[in-house]
Amino acid sequence: MDFIRTRITEDNATGRFGNRVHTRFPPEPNGYLHLGHAKSICLNFGVAKEFGGLCNLRFDDTNPTKEETEYVDSIREDVHWLGGVWDDREFYASDYFEKLYAYAEQLITMGKAYVEDLSAEEIREYRGTLTQPGKESPWRNRSVEENLDLFRRMRAGEFADGEKVLRAKIDMASPNVVMRDPTLYRIRHAEHHRTGNKWCIYPMYDYTHCLSDSIEGITHSLCTLEFINNRELYDWVLETLGAYRPQQIEFARLNVTYTVLSKRKLIQLVKEGHVTGWDDPRMPTLSGMRRRGIPPEALREFCSRIGLARADSTVEYSMLEFCVREYLNEHTPRVMAVLDPIKVVIENYPEGQVEEFDMPYHPEDASYGSRKVPFSRELYIERDDFRLEPPKKYHRLAPGAEVRLRYAYFITCREAVLDDAGNVVELRCVYDPESKGGQSPDGRKVKGTIHWVSASHAIPAEVRLYEQLFAVENPNATAEGQTFLDYLNPESLKKVEAKLEPALASFKAGDKMQFERLGYFCKDKDSTNALAVFNRTTTLRDTWAKQEKKGA
RNA sequence: UGGGAUGUAGCCAAGUGGUAAGGCAACGGACUUUGACUCCGUCAUUCGAAGGUUCGAACCCUUCCAUCCCAGCCA
Numbered sequence: 001m002d003f004i005r006t007r008i009t010e011d012n013a014t015g016r017f018g019n020r021v022h023t024r025f026p027p028e029p030n031g032y033l034h035l036g037h038a039k040s041i042c043l044n045f046g047v048a049k050e051f052g053g054l055c056n057l058r059f060d061d062t063n064p065t066k067e068e069t070e071y072v073d074s075i076r077e078d079v080h081w082l083g084g085v086w087d088d089r090e091f092y093a094s095d096y097f098e099k100l101y102a103y104a105e106q107l108i109t110m111g112k113a114y115v116e117d118l119s120a121e122e123i124r125e126y127r128g129t130l131t132q133p134g135k136e137s138p139w140r141n142r143s144v145e146e147n148l149d150l151f152r153r154m155r156a157g158e159f160a161d162g163e164k165v166l167r168a169k170i171d172m173a174s175p176n177v178v179m180r181d182p183t184l185y186r187i188r189h190a191e192h193h194r195t196g197n198k199w200c201i202y203p204m205y206d207y208t209h210c211l212s213d214s215i216e217g218i219t220h221s222l223c224t225l226e227f228i229n230n231r232e233l234y235d236w237v238l239e240t241l242g243a244y245r246p247q248q249i250e251f252a253r254l255n256v257t258y259t260v261l262s263k264r265k266l267i268q269l270v271k272e273g274h275v276t277g278w279d280d281p282r283m284p285t286l287s288g289m290r291r292r293g294i295p296p297e298a299l300r301e302f303c304s305r306i307g308l309a310r311a312d313s314t315v316e317y318s319m320l321e322f323c324v325r326e327y328l329n330e331h332t333p334r335v336m337a338v339l340d341p342i343k344v345v346i347e348n349y350p351e352g353q354v355e356e357f358d359m360p361y362h363p364e365d366a367s368y369g370s371r372k373v374p375f376s377r378e379l380y381i382e383r384d385d386f387r388l389e390p391p392k393k394y395h396r397l398a399p400g401a402e403v404r405l406r407y408a409y410f411i412t413c414r415e416a417v418l419d420d421a422g423n424v425v426e427l428r429c430v431y432d433p434e435s436k437g438g439q440s441p442d443g444r445k446v447k448g449t450i451h452w453v454s455a456s457h458a459i460p461a462e463v464r465l466y467e468q469l470f471a472v473e474n475p476n477a478t479a480e481g482q483t484f485l486d487y488l489n490p491e492s493l494k495k496v497e498a499k500l501e502p503a504l505a506s507f508k509a510g511d512k513m514q515f516e517r518l519g520y521f522c523k524d525k526d527s528t529n530a531l532a533v534f535n536r537t538t539t540l541r542d543t544w545a546k547q548e549k550k551g552a
Numbered sequence: 553u554g555g556g557a558u559g560u561a562g563c564c565a566a567g568u569g570g571u572a573a574g575g576c577a578a579c580g581g582a583c584u585u586u587g588a589c590u591c592c593g594u595c596a597u598u599c600g601a602a603g604g605u606u607c608g609a610a611c612c613c614u615u616c617c618a619u620c621c622c623a624g625c626c627a
Binding site: 001002026027028030060062063065066116119120123124127128129130131132133134161162164165174175176177178180183185186187188202204205206208209225226227228229230232250252257263305306307308309310311312313314315316318319321322323325329330334363364393395396404405406407408437438439446447448449450451514516517518540541542543544545547 | 553554555556557558559562563564565566575576577584585586587588589590619620621622623624625626627
């Protein structure tokens with residue numbers, strides 16, 4: 001059990017929150033959700049479920065200049081997709097603006113907040129530095145009456161953006177910079193995606209978040225480590241207002257190798273066109289991963305496997321890959337596709353003859369059923385499954401070598417036809433009619449089994465082969481004069497024209513399947529009636545490739 | 553150089569005074585009509601370092617070192 005669940009268990013044992021467990025997932029609708037959010041979603045919704053509690057979905061929309069409804073729609077969809085259930089508890093910080101305002105007046109009345117006339121730059125200067133205390137503003141000791149009047153006029157729109165702010169009166173000498181009279185409200189004459197033009201003053205995060213948690217009766221407010229300094233202010237606001245106080249607990253945010261998980265960087269990738277959009281299958285966004293074919297179950301498993309702690313950490317991408325393969329291996333039909341076709345002619349197979357083989361969709365799960373796959377004289381096999389000069393231990397096709405065509409026949413390569421440039425353009429083979437189904441009555445063994453597709457029955461498709469978006473483990477660690485964009489992987493997307501077995505025609509966009517011996521794929525929404533498009537979610541583990549590479 | 557947080561294997565991560573779980577990766581091997589899957593095995597004499605307390609320390613104490621976060625009218 002991780003430290004957060006341990007803590008909740010303790011709180012329940014002491015009855016601190018009356019055995020209630022109520023969490024919330026509080027995204028700001030200023031971008032799409034990504035893998036880092038998945039950790040938070042799994043945690044918040046997971047904890048609530050495990051302890052018989054509830055988890056709210058709350059949009060932290062206090063900055064009208066950055067937030068858009070497009071983002072709230074995508075967030076709603078992504079959380080739901082990942083398995084978050086919030087019933088009717090979909091809240092918005094902006095729903096609380098009126099209450100927040102009343103609390104602010106209360107703070108002023110208590111002499112705990114004041115209207116500041118200093119400019120942003122002056123405030124910064126007065127704040128001091130990390131090693132030097134700040135100094136008090138000349139406006140810090142205005143009367144309650146004057147503060148109240150000014151604050152009301154701020155709300156009424158009498159002042160321009162930046163002219164005034166409301167600050168908490170705490171301690172300009174605090175070693176915690178967050179406590180040096182933090183800004184509570186700023187003036188923004190901007191349209192808000194939900195409240196329109198009703199407001200021109202907007203509350204800041206520190207002030208809004210704690211009160212929103214309080215209003216919703218949250219028990220455990222889980223957030224990432226960088227907010228640990230803000231906890232003192234979180235507690236201060238609620239305590240001085242005498243409001244119900246949830247417990248904030250911080251955990252380490254997720255980092256993953258070969259990717260970036262910062263909204264700023266992701267938005268840049270989209271806006272500058274380095275990817276096709278937020279849902280580009282190379283993006284670590286939930287929508288991107290969904291389109292890539294990564295199932296939510298795999299993401300949830302990943303989140304539970306990476307654990308939860310307070311130490312900064314970077315999880316290897318292979319961990320995610322493992323979870324994806326683990327799930328897809330069990331839950332996906334097998335099918336045959338040739339991505340880099342080379343033609344095979346079976347010389348002793350009658351011209352015009354077509355046989356159909358019944359092949360199971362899943363070798364270990366009969367409930368997947370089967371489909372018929374046509375076999376004929378001319379086939380396609382994978383270019384990589386043939387070598388003119390096979391290396392040691394290569395047990396696929398080569399001149400003179402015999403191999404099994406999956407679920408069909410044994411074939412032996414008689415001859416490779418080359419073009420002028422020396423490229424293999426066709427393989428002339430013979431088959432053993434006795435080996436129908438893939439076994440020979442004389443009991444002879446063939447080491448290799450390769451996949452294939454009947455040439456005349458094959459349907460064409462575009463297959464998009466993805467690799468890591470970044471070529472280095474940590475794109476955030478930039479050398480002098482470089483940005484993370486300098487580490488983009490030029491090979492991250494390769495499109496190939498593939499040949500598919502006919503049964504693939506019945507798959508729909510979003511369907512996931514394994515192309516035997518190649519990897520897991522997902523039919524893309526870009527598919528048209530004329531051309532199907534598939535995304536490679538991930539390859540299969542390939543120990544042969546690894547072995548061969550090592551030998552080379 | 554103020555304050556806060558964190559250091560256990562290549563990567564995550566348990567462990568909270570009784571002699572270093574587990575997963576991923578890696579490496580061997582078995583099986584195999586997917587070189588997949590599955591299965592078996594190997595992988596920390598040592599827990600950031602040095603001292604100290606104790607019969608006994610990754611856990612307690614002291615000092616040191618390293619990394620991360622904070623000086624938005626962002627969240």
